């Protein structure tokens with residue numbers, strides 16, 4: 224039966240929020256109403272998303288950092304990704320040594336990160352690649368100062384168990400978008416393949432981090448599908464990425480970038496649907512939100528990526544720490560305690576330059592040196 228609602232949307236947003244605060248799950252019909260907020264209604268939506276965040280997650284913020292263990296030359300054709308061998312971008316294939324990964328983990332720790340992820344290009348890891356990663360994961364797990372995470376693509380049951388045994392605590396494997404929209408951006412594997420790996424990781428007893436990329440031309444219904452699917456799958460952490468279109472990828476210049484308010488609305492709607500999850504604001508934060516980055520918490524976000532991204536620069540960790548101080552927010556690290564951080568002015572493991580020096584640059588790794596290659600973003 225189709226329900227009709229005649230009350231002003233601001234009142235309906237409040238009524239839905241009170242249900243969530245009372246422990247009820249948001250229905251699809253209610254979630255759809257939240258997507259219709261515009262103008263001043265958006266500020267009502269953010270107000271309530273913030274209340275839900277504080278009620279279910281608390282005031283503490285978390286950071287995580289990632290680095291590309293293996294970059295480029297990927298067999299897959301994800302239309303948003305600069306690492307696919309099907310696209311002509313400035314990313315060159317390269318691999319990190321165990322020492323370089325450890326150095327990057329140390330830097331992440333100094334920046335206050337609670338988790339540190341190794342992200343490899345490719346459909347899935349080979350057993351030889353797991354041999355290469357094992358010493359790093361074992362050492363990091365033994366040190367116990369930062370949560371070791373892995374983004375390695377599709378996993379078999381045996382590989383997921385092996386990663387757990389070597390100390391990996393969390394697997395990141397994003398749904399990216401809805402089942403309906405997925406074939407518009409990827410043809411070399413399916414949405415069902417992605418879901419299977421999430422289930423495999425869960426079955427192995429690993430924590431699951433899974434989210435999406437928004438601004439690829441999907442509709443609100445696709446975004447809701449992602450949020451409800453993740454609620455169903457029981458993801459622990461949900462990264463929200465905003466498309467930062469890279470020259471040379473098929474999606475470049477095909478879609479209008481999200482506005483900052485629409486990006487914040489996505490965060491808020493996800494907070495209503497996933498009230499107690501860690502909502503992590505990831506790629507595209509600086510580019511899409513611009514001056515509104517500090518609003519991610521008011522919109523319901525509870526964590527974010529600090530430092531550089533996989534192939535683009537992040538902003539200065541010092542600036543991110545200053546933003547939290549200015550907002551009166553604290554952060555926690557791996558052991559749920561706020562340690563004194565030594566945030567860097569610029570993250571070395573990544574492009575190695577302050578973003579102001581090379582906005583929207585791509586990076587590629589050449590042995591020990593990090594070479595930056597400017598990207599023409601057209602703006």
Ligand code: SF4
Pocket residue numbers: 297298299300301304305306307343344345346376
């Ligand atoms: S998103 Fe991952 S699987 Fe897809 S092309 Fe990029 S590196 Fe390959």
